[in-house]
Amino acid sequence: MSNITTTTEKVSRIAFTKVCMLKMSQLKNIVIQGESETVEFKKSTAQLSIAMHTVSAFLNSETGGILLIGVTDDKKILGQVVSDGTRREIAVELSKIEPQANISVEYIAVTNDRYVIALMVKAGIKAPYIYDGRAFIRSQSTTSKMSQEKYEQLLQGRRLTSVAWESLATNTCTSNDLDKKRIQQVVNMAVSERRLTDSATQARVNEVLKKFNLLVGDRLTNAAVILFCKNVEKQFIQSVVRLARFRGLNKTEFIDNKIMRGNLFDLFEGTLSFLESYLPVAGKIEEGNPLRIDTPAIPLKALREALINAFCHRDYTLHGGSIDIAIYDDRVEISNTGPLLPDIKLSELSKKHQSFTRNPLIASVLFTCRMIEQWGRGTLDMIELCKKSNNPSPKFEETAGGFSVLFPLREPLSRVSSTAASPIGLTSRQQEIMNLLKDHPLSRKQVSEKMKNPPGDRVLQKELLKLKTLMLIGTVGSGKSVQWLIKS
Known part of the structure; x- marks a missing residue:
């Protein structure tokens, strides 16, 4: 291989190593060499949109490059007037580049203006x-x-290296933004499961984070933010779960939808609460057993496994990514951005297979507190849990840029509800409330007194508001005298 370094290569190297010190003499040296694989000229910002094509190309190359605006194709250095509007226009066009890139913009004086x-x-x-x-x-x-x-080749390469994202240090979040109580809960769970020693309960927060490999020096990793950051404003924009209950078998009409943003544990709990509020529970009393046996439409443990899998395996490098929960009349779908890793085949998920995770730091914390019980068992447990409860087996699908788990229901939700007034599947508690209200209006206190196993006031109020949102019940009166009734 030749050891000769061309003038253009030297100039490019100077430009990159002394970005903030680019002088007129260096600019002239670059221009003399003309356009090349690493250098592009544009006469003015009137060509800014086309110029951004080259910025994209430089980012996608192995060497990068320099875009000079104010230089003609025949190497004339004209420059241009730069106003605040010009700077804003450049910033707007750079914001259209995804994923975000750190591009330095310099202004080299040609004349006074x-x-x-x-x-x-x-x-x-x-x-x-x-x-x-x-x-x-x-x-x-x-x-x-x-x-x-070529696009798919590069995209696959990015997916393979996305594991590094969770290990990167962040500058926007500090330990003051973390949920200390949640960290202590995780430690206590890990100690109780004997996955950490008793001494961990006395450790300081930074010591725990270091134990979990969630620090780079004194700075938090991205994984620490995803797991424990309680400051929503500093949480990553992609740390989101989108939830929806659709009427029917497609996305034409929804009954309820919401978007939650927060740390992994808050999102996990909020998602389970949403699922439980819309999936019916069949209750029965067996002879010799005074306690009612509740059987959910889908085993909650199977839903937990699918949700944990989504958090561990999703691709967090995609700023527009999310976990999506969709409840239809005949199924529940749990989807995440990021397809299966190349080492895992879709056909292998229904049998014993090796465990590969896109986010090992996040997965390790969940394993330590036993949210993950065994490596490589998630999909198998989902299948076995559904089979044990006489539910159809879950289906695994790989879509463009993502992965989904589909849980078919034994019966459509619209047929499960025993309450004639309800056009959708309700939980057994919501059905009980509906039955209590069908004869005459009741206050919340009266509803609670008549229920077999009344929940706390806040939970009951939430259930009443949910039924009101579904336009199944309404209210009369106001304040402390408000009463709830079936809507006619």
Whole structure:
């Protein structure tokens, strides 16, 4: 291999190593060499949108590049007037690049009122980068659209390296933003399950985080933020669960929908609460047993396994990513962004297989507190739990850029409810409330007194409001005298 370094390579290296010190003499040296695989000229910001194609291409390359605005194709340095509007326009166009990239913008004075705008673009570590929905590549001095094959190749490479994302240090969140009580709960659970020693209960927060490998020096990792950050404003935008109860078998009409953003444990608990509020529970009394036996439409433990799998295996590098929970009349779907890792085949999920996770730090914390009982058992447990309760087996599907678990219901939700007034599946508690209200209005206190196993006041109020949202019940009166009744 030749040890000769070309002038263009030297100039590019100078530009990258001294980004904030680019002077007119260096600019002239770059321009003299002309356009190349790492250098592009544009006459003015009138060509800004096309120029962003080249920025995308530089990010998708192995070397990066320099975009100079204010230089013509025939190497004339003209510069241009730069106003606040010009700066805003550049910022807006750069914001259309996904995933986000750190691009340095420099303004080199040509005359008293004219500047060459230099965009210094380092090769990205999260290729493919798209601008306004499209990805581009650079070949010699030409920018062109990236082929679908190349795009998928780069996307697969990003997925393979996404495990590093959770290990990266964050600058936006500190230990003051973490939920200390939640961390202590996790430690206590781990000690009770003998996955941590008793001394861990006396450890300081930073010591616990270090034990879980959630610190880089004194800074939190991204995994620590996902797991424990209680400050929603500092939580990652992709730490989201989208929940919906649809009427029927498709997404044409929804009965309820919400978006939750927060740390993993809060999202986990909130999602289970949503599922429990919409999935009916059949109750029966067996001879010789005074306690009612409740059988949910889908085993809750199977839903837990699917949800934990989604949190462990989803691709957190995608800023628009999420976990999606969809309840239909005939099924429940739990989906996450990020397909199966290359080492796992869809056909292997229904039999014993090795465990591979995209986010080992997050998974390790969940294993330590026994939210994960055994490695590689999640999908098998879902199948066995459904079989044991006489439910159809769950189905596993890989979609474009994601993975889904589908739980078919034994009976459609619209047929499960025993309350004639209810057009959708209700929980046994909600059905009991409906039955109590069908004769005459009752206050919340009266409802509680008449229930067999009344919940706490806050839970009962939540159930009443849920039935009101479904337009099954209404209220009369106000304040402390309010009463609840079946809507006619």
